[in-house]
Amino acid sequence: KAGVTQTPRYLIKTRGQQVTLSCSPISGHRSVSWYQQTPGQGLQFLFEYFSETQRNKGNFPGRFSGRQFSNSRSEMNVSTLELGDSALYLCASSFEGADTQYFGPGTRLTVL
Amino acid sequence: DQQVKQNSPSLSVQEGRISILNCDYTNSMFDYFLWYKKYPAEGPTFLISISSIKDKNEDGRFTVFLNKSAKHLSLHIVPSQPGDSAVYFCAARVTAAGSYQLTFGKGTKLSVIP
Numbered sequence: 001k002a003g004v005t006q007t008p009r010y011l012i013k014t015r016g017q018q019v020t021l022s023c024s025p026i027s028g029h030r031s032v033s034w035y036q037q038t039p040g041q042g043l044q045f046l047f048e049y050f051s052e053t054q055r056n057k058g059n060f061p062g063r064f065s066g067r068q069f070s071n072s073r074s075e076m077n078v079s080t081l082e083l084g085d086s087a088l089y090l091c092a093s094s095f096e097g098a099d100t101q102y103f104g105p106g107t108r109l110t111v112l
Numbered sequence: 113d114q115q116v117k118q119n120s121p122s123l124s125v126q127e128g129r130i131s132i133l134n135c136d137y138t139n140s141m142f143d144y145f146l147w148y149k150k151y152p153a154e155g156p157t158f159l160i161s162i163s164s165i166k167d168k169n170e171d172g173r174f175t176v177f178l179n180k181s182a183k184h185l186s187l188h189i190v191p192s193q194p195g196d197s198a199v200y201f202c203a204a205r206v207t208a209a210g211s212y213q214l215t216f217g218k219g220t221k222l223s224v225i226p
Contacts, residue, residue, distance in 0.1 A: 004155070031212050043156075043201065043216040056211040090155050094212045099144055099163075099205075101212055103155035 002027065004093050004104035012110045018079040021107045025072050025093030031055075032074040033101060034066060037088040046089075049074055050096070078109075086111045115139045116204050118217035126225050131189040133220050135202030138183065142204035146214065147176060147187045150199045159200075160187070192224045 005024045013019050025032050034046040045058040049068035066076040072093075078085055088108050092101040117136045125131045135145075143164040148156035162169040162176045162185065169176050175188045189196055199221045203214040 006155075033212055033214075035214075035216075042218040043203075043214075045213045045215070048211055048213060056209075056213050058213070092155075092212075092214075099207070100146065100158050100161060101214060102158060103148070105153075105155045108153075 004091055004102055006089075006091050006104040006107050008107060009105065010108045010110075012112065013081050014112050015081055015083060017081050018077060019081060019109060020075055020077045021089055021091075021109075023074045023076075023091030023093075023104060025074070025091075026095075026102055029093035029095050029102075030072050031094040031096055031101075032068055032072065033092045033094070034074070034076050035090045035092065036060075037090060037106070038086075043090070046076065081111045083111050085109065113138075114218075115142075116202055116215050116217040118200075118202055118220050120220050121218070122221040122223070124223045124225060125192045127194055128191045131187075131192045131196065131222055131224070133187040133189075133200050133202075133222065135185045135187075135217055136183060137185075137204050139204070139206070139215070140183070141206045141208075142215070144205045144207050145176070145178060145185050146203045146205070147174075148201045148203060149196075150201060150219070156201060189222075192222075194224050194226050197222055197224045 033048040048056040068074045088106045146161040147159040150156045199219040202217040
């Protein structure tokens with residue numbers, strides 16, 4: 001079974017731009033979560049989607065948004081990029097009723 | 113306010129010996145705990161988990177112990193191998209919340225010396 005895939009793997013943007021990251025969960029998984037990893041803050045929860053609905057949201061500004069499509073694929077968007085948004089963005093998927101999340105390889109975003 | 117803490121940023125262990133990685137938590141609502149292993153430029157890989165109704169779970173060389181009264185868990189790796197060198201993250205979840213949100217510690221970098 002294919003794992004969680006994320007595209008693109010690397011991205012360079014400048015301040016003020018916006019960016020969209022994509023995640024395809026493991027087949028059959030309908031829950032998709034997004035996390036931000038930075039050296040100072042570690043892994044922090046951004047939001048979770050299930051059946052195209054946002055089920056939970058972390059403590060991030062409104063510039064961070066996401067959505068999920070009917071095939072469970074998910075996208076996250078960051079608008080008006082700031083230098084501090086430079087991070088590894090990780091997507092994870094879960095099978096509803098199971099206890100474990102499986103992570104993709106991440107998208108490394110650099111904001112200049 | 114860090115709800116999950118891994119107080120040792122790094123740990124070095126000789127090959128063949130036991131590695132013990134520790135994790136403390138403050139939120140008594142957490143009832144499911146996971147350990148992930150992460151190599152640079154890769155996503156975390158699930159290792160082992162434990163529910164709060166248990167105090168021990170084993171999977172091959174990996175054993176996780178949970179002490180609920182102390183709000184402490186530990187991951188034991190026996191015997192340690194050079195391929196185990198990675199950053200290990202402890203994570204916790206409130207299953208009753210109906211969400212898969214995980215709260216992570218900041219990680220412990222394990223180096224296994226041949």
